[in-house]
Amino acid sequence: DADVTQTPRNRITKTGKRIMLECSQTKGHDRMYWYRQDPGLGLRLIYYSFDVKDINKGEISDGYSVSRQAQAKFSLSLESAIPNQTALYFCATSVAGATDTQYFGPGTRLTVL
Amino acid sequence: SQKIEQNSEALNIQEGKTATLTCNYTNYSPAYLQWYRQDPGRGPVFLLLIRENEKEKRKERLKVTFDTTLKQSLFHITASQPADSATYLCAPGRGYGGSQGNLIFGKGTKLSVKP
Numbered sequence: 001d002a003d004v005t006q007t008p009r010n011r012i013t014k015t016g017k018r019i020m021l022e023c024s025q026t027k028g029h030d031r032m033y034w035y036r037q038d039p040g041l042g043l044r045l046i047y048y049s050f051d052v053k054d055i056n057k058g059e060i061s062d063g064y065s066v067s068r069q070a071q072a073k074f075s076l077s078l079e080s081a082i083p084n085q086t087a088l089y090f091c092a093t094s095v096a097g098a099t100d101t102q103y104f105g106p107g108t109r110l111t112v113l
Numbered sequence: 114s115q116k117i118e119q120n121s122e123a124l125n126i127q128e129g130k131t132a133t134l135t136c137n138y139t140n141y142s143p144a145y146l147q148w149y150r151q152d153p154g155r156g157p158v159f160l161l162l163i164r165e166n167e168k169e170k171r172k173e174r175l176k177v178t179f180d181t182t183l184k185q186s187l188f189h190i191t192a193s194q195p196a197d198s199a200t201y202l203c204a205p206g207r208g209y210g211g212s213q214g215n216l217i218f219g220k221g222t223k224l225s226v227k228p
Contacts, residue, residue, distance in 0.1 A: 004156075035218075040220070041220065042202075042218055042219060042220035042221060043157070043202070043218040090156050090157075094215075099145050099147070099162055099206065100206070100215040100216055101147060101159050101162060102157075102159065102204075102216060103159070104158070105156055106156055107154065107155065107156050109154075
């Protein structure tokens with residue numbers, strides 16, 4: 001079984017809709033992250049959480065919110081989706097420590113029409 | 114601000130040759146640097162980590178160097194194979210006392226190995 005899972009894997013929605021992307025992990029890691037990836041722009045950090053009570057904005061958090069429901073679960077919400085949020089979204093985890101090697105989920109491809 | 118540059122968006126080489134990918138960083142001094150592999154439509158996968166006090170690290174056909182004076186890391190794949198075709202991402206740590214998730218990812222270099 002995959003250590004980091006994301007649901008859904010693909011989603012098509014309309015402008016203005018609320019969308020939630022979910023991430024679960026069985027690695028027992030404290031740290032979790034949400035990134036988006038766009039062609040030519042690379043991976044950009046949206047939000048990250050170093051433990052259940054810790055939520056931090058990344059470089060592109062506007063238009064997004066997150067919830068850390070448990071150590072193993074980290075959800076990303078788009079309150080009112082817009083077309084420029086069409087992207088590939090990745091969840092990642094890491095162990096708290098000196099190097100933060102990250103383990104990524106399979107990704108969610110989101111299309112906002 | 115901290116900046117990462119992977120000099121080539123794409124690199125095409127012949128099977129059996131050595132692929133060399135470059136990562137440059139500016140405006141900070143990371144304590145370590147990581148390399149990841151990403152296949153189309155999939156999440157990045159960690160390959161190697163090198164620390165600032167290490168000049169070189171090897172793993173099977175992979176070799177990474179870290180030159181803190183030049184602010185550069187080189188990633189080598191020797192005896193390349195078509196299965197090595199993928200995008201390779203450089204990810205230096207944000208530096209001492211850094212926050213914001215601790216890694217900054219480069220945009221990647223897409224490697225294509227032709228038979």
